[in-house]
Amino acid sequence: MAAAATGDVKLLGHRMSLFVTRVQIALNLKKVGYEFVQVEVHGQKSEILVKSNPVYKKIPVLIHQGKPVCESTIIVEYIDEMWTSEPHILPSHPLDRAVARFWAAYIDDKLLALLKALAVEAAEESSKAETVDQVTEVLQLLEDAFAECSHGKDCFGGDTIGYVDIVLGSCLGWIKAVEEMENVRLLDEKKVPLLVGWAERFLQDKAVKEVTPEIDEYVKYAKMISASAR
Amino acid sequence: MAAAATGDVKLLGHRMSLFVTRVQIALNLKKVGYEFVQVEVHGQKSEILVKSNPVYKKIPVLIHQGKPVCESTIIVEYIDEMWTSEPHILPSHPLDRAVARFWAAYIDDKLLALLKALAVEAAEESSKAETVDQVTEVLQLLEDAFAECSHGKDCFGGDTIGYVDIVLGSCLGWIKAVEEMENVRLLDEKKVPLLVGWAERFLQDKAVKEVTPEIDEYVKYAKMISASAR
Numbered sequence: 305m306a307a308a309a310t311g312d313v314k315l316l317g318h319r320m321s322l323f324v325t326r327v328q329i330a331l332n333l334k335k336v337g338y339e340f341v342q343v344e345v346h347g348q349k350s351e352i353l354v355k356s357n358p359v360y361k362k363i364p365v366l367i368h369q370g371k372p373v374c375e376s377t378i379i380v381e382y383i384d385e386m387w388t389s390e391p392h393i394l395p396s397h398p399l400d401r402a403v404a405r406f407w408a409a410y411i412d413d414k415l416l417a418l419l420k421a422l423a424v425e426a427a428e429e430s431s432k433a434e435t436v437d438q439v440t441e442v443l444q445l446l447e448d449a450f451a452e453c454s455h456g457k458d459c460f461g462g463d464t465i466g467y468v469d470i471v472l473g474s475c476l477g478w479i480k481a482v483e484e485m486e487n488v489r490l491l492d493e494k495k496v497p498l499l500v501g502w503a504e505r506f507l508q509d510k511a512v513k514e515v516t517p518e519i520d521e522y523v524k525y526a527k528m529i530s531a532s533a534r
Numbered sequence: 535m536a537a538a539a540t541g542d543v544k545l546l547g548h549r550m551s552l553f554v555t556r557v558q559i560a561l562n563l564k565k566v567g568y569e570f571v572q573v574e575v576h577g578q579k580s581e582i583l584v585k586s587n588p589v590y591k592k593i594p595v596l597i598h599q600g601k602p603v604c605e606s607t608i609i610v611e612y613i614d615e616m617w618t619s620e621p622h623i624l625p626s627h628p629l630d631r632a633v634a635r636f637w638a639a640y641i642d643d644k645l646l647a648l649l650k651a652l653a654v655e656a657a658e659e660s661s662k663a664e665t666v667d668q669v670t671e672v673l674q675l676l677e678d679a680f681a682e683c684s685h686g687k688d689c690f691g692g693d694t695i696g697y698v699d700i701v702l703g704s705c706l707g708w709i710k711a712v713e714e715m716e717n718v719r720l721l722d723e724k725k726v727p728l729l730v731g732w733a734e735r736f737l738q739d740k741a742v743k744e745v746t747p748e749i750d751e752y753v754k755y756a757k758m759i760s761a762s763a764r
Contacts, residue, residue, distance in 0.1 A: 359640060359675065373632045375639060385628035398615035402603045409605060410589060445589065 313338040314367040316353055318345050320525045322474040323376035324364040325515055329470050330380045332511035334387040346532075377408055380470055391464040400453075404460070407449050408471040415442050415475060422482045423526040424533065436488050439479075440495065446472065447496040454498075458505055465509060473506045481522035543568035546583055546595040548575050550755045552704040553606035554594040555745055559700050560610045562741035564617040576762070607638055610700055621694040630683075634690070637679050638701040645672050645705060652712045653756040654763060666718050669709075670725065676702065677726040684728075688735055695739060703736045711752035 315331070315338050317324035331338050343350035349361050356365045356372040366373045366382065373382045384393035394401050418439045422432060453460045453468060460468035483490050493500050506512055517525075545561070545568050547554035561568050573580035579591050586595045586602040596603045596612065603612045614623035624631050648669045652662060683690045683698060690698035713720050723730050736742055747755075 359636075368629075371629055373629070374636055378632050378635045378639070381635070382628050382632040385631060398612050399598075399601055399603070401615065402608050402612040405608045405611070406589075406604055409608070 312369055314341055315339070316341050316343045316350075316356060316365040316367065317363045318342060320517060320521065321345075321363055322478060323362075325474045325477075326376045326470050327364045327366060327379050327383070328515035329465070329474065329512055330383045330393060332515065333391055333393065333465060334383055334389065336383065336387055376474075377412070377467075377471060380467065384467075392466070393461070393470065394467050395461065403453060404467045407446070407453070407460070407468045411446070411468075411471050411475065415439070415446075415472075418442065419475060419478050419482060422486060423478055423522075424530040426530065426533075432486065436486065436490070439482075439490055440492075443490060443496050443499060447499050450498045450502060454502075459502070465506065465511065469502075469506060473503075473512060476503050476507060477516055477519060477522045478526075480519045481526055484519060484523055485526065542599055544571055544597040545569070546571050546573045546580075546586060546597065547593045548572060549747060550751065551575075551593055552708060553592075555704045555707075556606045556700050557594045557596060557609050557613070558745035559695070559704065559742055560613045560623060562745065563621055563623065563695060564613055564619065566613065566617055606704075607642070607697075607701060610697065614697075622696070623691070623700065624697050625691065633683060634697045637676070637683070637690070637698045641676070641698075641701050641705065645669070645676075645702075648672065649705060649708050649712060652716060653708055653752075654760040656760065656763075662716065666716065666720070669712075669720055670722075673720060673726050673729060677729050680728045680732060684732075689732070695736065695741065699732075699736060703733075703742060706733050706737060707746055707749060707752045708756075710749045711756055714749060714753055715756065 313331070313336055315324070315327055317327070317340060319342070328340075341352065343353045343363060345353070345363055353363065353365065354361050356367060357363075357374045360374065362374070364374075364376055364379060366379045368382075368386070373379050380393060395404055418435055421427065421435050422439070427435070449468070450460060453462075455462060457463050459465050460472070465473070479490050482488070491500050491503055507516065543561070543566055545554070545557055547557070547570060549572070558570075571582065573583045573593060575583070575593055583593065583595065584591050586597060587593075587604045590604065592604070594604075594606055594609060596609045598612075598616070603609050610623060625634055648665055651657065651665050652669070657665070679698070680690060683692075685692060687693050689695050690702070695703070709720050712718070721730050721733055737746065
């Protein structure tokens with residue numbers, strides 16, 4: 305299917321949201337042109353956001369031919385199903401698809417809460433050290449998942465960036481920001497060598513690079529959120 | 535595709551788990567024969583469960599040709615993709631699929647936590663009344679979702695039971711148990727008439743009826759869990 309003309313596809317988002325980054329990467333991989341609409345997510349939310357996602361009032365929202373699609377992983381699946389040309393984001397076999405969905409849900413369920421706690425929530429040093437240990441455990445499981453999913457190739461998705469790559473890869477900026485802010489090593493070459501290599505490759509991909517903020521932008525943003533929450 | 539021979543498909547579960555019920559309904563709809571393996575989920579968990587779902591150690595786990603698939607909604611999608619004969623569980627159009635996935639995630643995210651609070655957690659009467667109000671709001675949104683998804687037909691999935699029917703329908707036993715235990719009306723004909731009609735039809739379907747426990751079984755089970763948690 306040909307790439308959509310810009311105007312057909314709008315993305316409601318904010319540059320620093322990793323959930324929005326996921327959608328941008330998927331659109332880039334599929335070479336779908338889109339209009340990025342930066343919306344207000346703190347305080348008084350933008351009218352178009354409230355109207356397009358009345359249940360959660362959250363970004364990202366993809367508006368395609370006037371119809372809104374919400375929730376980042378659901379949007380990524382939508383993009384894969386709507387623009388069926390290669391590269392495919394989900395694997396083709398039902399078992400591989402189930403495994404990819406399992407790890408994506410695991411990342412959203414476990415890793416994100418831990419990263420959020422480290423990046424923007426005020427906590428005692430002892431509790432932070434515990435959270436860092438939990439992140440290390442999660443990454444260890446994801447190291448094993450990489451070995452299982454990649455079949456010795458470059459990505460969770462095999463030869464090309466796929467669903468788990470997008471879901472985990474969108475967290476890399478926050479992981480690196482936390483490393484800098486907390487002066488800890490999370491992506492440790494000695495503990496998770498496969499993930500370290502994968503992360504380097506992922507961040508160099510053109511579809512990823514052009515939509516991923518620099519680490520110091522994440523650090524600055526985390527400090528801003530953290531300060532406004534106090 | 536022909537129905538799988540029993541032996542190919544094992545389901546690790548427990549009769550009272552609504553997550554397991556979802557998988558059973560999907561297997562029944564697709565006429566897939568399976569062996570039900572009741573496992574221990576409290577205290578010392580069954581070895582086959584720990585081995586098949588080492589990350590969460592939770593039911594349900596579908597084991598198909600020796601390979602485990604975990605997490606109820608992921609299993610239901612797997613079943614739909616693996617046994618491709620009718621009835622289809624997910625809609626065919628990407629937008630309808632995204633909408634179905636959105637409401638399924640909403641049910642798991644919002645409704646289940648509220649039902650759990652009412653069914654098994656000890657709480658003050660005033661806090662319970664507040665939770666009941668929240669359930670009412672959630673059901674109101676789902677009433678609107680039914681109008682949107684069903685296109686005037688019998689099910690969220692249109693003419694036949696689909697993804698949202700299974701995900702919400704599996705909660706009906708718990709909803710009715712909470713109505714009985716708390717002496718409240720949640721599925722109120724005056725507030726959510728479409729859902730009330732849908733629920734009656736859903737529970738009469740053969741694929742559903744034979745795997746859904748009676749309300750008094752749920753009540754008994756909720757009291758047992760509640761007592762053991764104190």
